[in-house]
Amino acid sequence: MVELAGELEALEAEARQEISAAADPQALAEVRARFLGRKGSLRGLLRGIGSLPPEERARAGEAANRVKDRIEALVRERREALRREAEARSLAGHRLDVTLPGAGPAPGHLHPLTRLMRDVTRFFHGLGFSVEDGPEVETEYHNFEALNFPPDHPAWDLQDTFFVRGGHVLRTHTSPVQIRVMTGREPPFRFLALGRVYRHDSDPTHSPMFHQVEGFLVDDGVSFADLKGVLFAFARHLFGDDTGVRFRAHYFPFTEPSAEIDFSWRGAWLEVGGCGMIHPNVLRECGLDPERYQGFAFGLGLDRIAMVRHGIPHIGLLFDADQRVLEQL
Ligand code: DAH
Numbered sequence: 048m049v050e051l052a053g054e055l056e057a058l059e060a061e062a063r064q065e066i067s068a069a070a071d072p073q074a075l076a077e078v079r080a081r082f083l084g085r086k087g088s089l090r091g092l093l094r095g096i097g098s099l100p101p102e103e104r105a106r107a108g109e110a111a112n113r114v115k116d117r118i119e120a121l122v123r124e125r126r127e128a129l130r131r132e133a134e135a136r137s138l139a140g141h142r143l144d145v146t147l148p149g150a151g152p153a154p155g156h157l158h159p160l161t162r163l164m165r166d167v168t169r170f171f172h173g174l175g176f177s178v179e180d181g182p183e184v185e186t187e188y189h190n191f192e193a194l195n196f197p198p199d200h201p202a203w204d205l206q207d208t209f210f211v212r213g214g215h216v217l218r219t220h221t222s223p224v225q226i227r228v229m230t231g232r233e234p235p236f237r238f239l240a241l242g243r244v245y246r247h248d249s250d251p252t253h254s255p256m257f258h259q260v261e262g263f264l265v266d267d268g269v270s271f272a273d274l275k276g277v278l279f280a281f282a283r284h285l286f287g288d289d290t291g292v293r294f295r296a297h298y299f300p301f302t303e304p305s306a307e308i309d310f311s312w313r314g315a316w317l318e319v320g321g322c323g324m325i326h327p328n329v330l331r332e333c334g335l336d337p338e339r340y341q342g343f344a345f346g347l348g349l350d351r352i353a354m355v356r357h358g359i360p361h362i363g364l365l366f367d368a369d370q371r372v373l374e375q376l
Pocket of ligand 1: 219220221222261262299301302320321322323324343344345346347
């Protein structure tokens with residue numbers, strides 16, 4: 048009996064040590080099984096009990112039960128301690144600094160070109176221009192012939208124009224809207240047409256699809272001076288009061304005289320488009336008498352303006368729909 052008591056004591060001490068060394072619930076369960084399980088050390092010790100005299104057998108049984116209870120208690124304590132440690136670790140890993148400013152929803156915004164088109168539309172509304180629209184798949188007639196393009200003009204070339212079956216093209220400019228709007232109506236006209244146009248062209252400043260705004264005004268007594276006044280006002284609206292405007296003599300089939308237009312931007316000239324007095328042939332094609340009516344027209348590239356406004360080096364960045372770029376604009 049004395050011998051058994053010593054062995055129980057040694058077993059308890061060993062269990063205590065292993066329990067406190069168990070690093071996780073799994074290891075703890077293994078330790079428990081090793082000491083208290085059906086094939087565990089305690090059972091092994093008790094196997095000898097059967098050979099003891101009956102009065103000692105009862106005491107030995109009690110002593111063994113007390114050891115068993117104490118070991119169970121140690122296991123429970125250790126299990127609880129491990130649970131608390133794990134919880135603390137997890138909390139530390141998910142620490143939340145409630146004093147940080149909130150993330151907040153990131154509201155979207157309009158594309159820079161959409162904003163520019165709205166801005167341009169608003170400005171010209173103020174001068175009495177209203178907006179007209181035309182198809183992007185346009186007839187060769189509206190895109191070229193009615194605009195007085197001679198048959199050998201380079202714009203007719205496959206190199207420059209996307210041709211679609213059946214006498215159609217992807218419009219190469221917004222000027223065909225002039226024909227659609229003027230035909231069958233009586234002046235005065237003050238119209239704006241904005242939208243996508245298409246050309247065989249692709250480099251850092253050219254994209255096969257880009258945007259133009261077309262403006263035209265027809266009435267009697269309209270002169271180039273009116274055109275200059277409108278474009279000066281527009282340039283200053285866009286880029287500020289000290290913006291310069293430069294007209295360079297040029298050729299367009301649908302205007303006479305014709306000019307290219309530059310706006311000054313931070314000390315440099317930026318080519319923004321073309322303009323001129325609407326060619327008599329164009330007015331005639333639309334059923335208007337050029338002796339009675341004159342008009343001016345201009346067509347400006349919007350993408351270039353958006354690029355300099357926002358410091359965008361490559362026109363493709365406007366159309367890639369790359370969030371990282373658009374968020375900065
Ligand atoms: N359509 C011309 C182009 O795309 C631009 C242009 C020039 C439009 C003169 C006009 C104009 O209305 O009068 O290159």
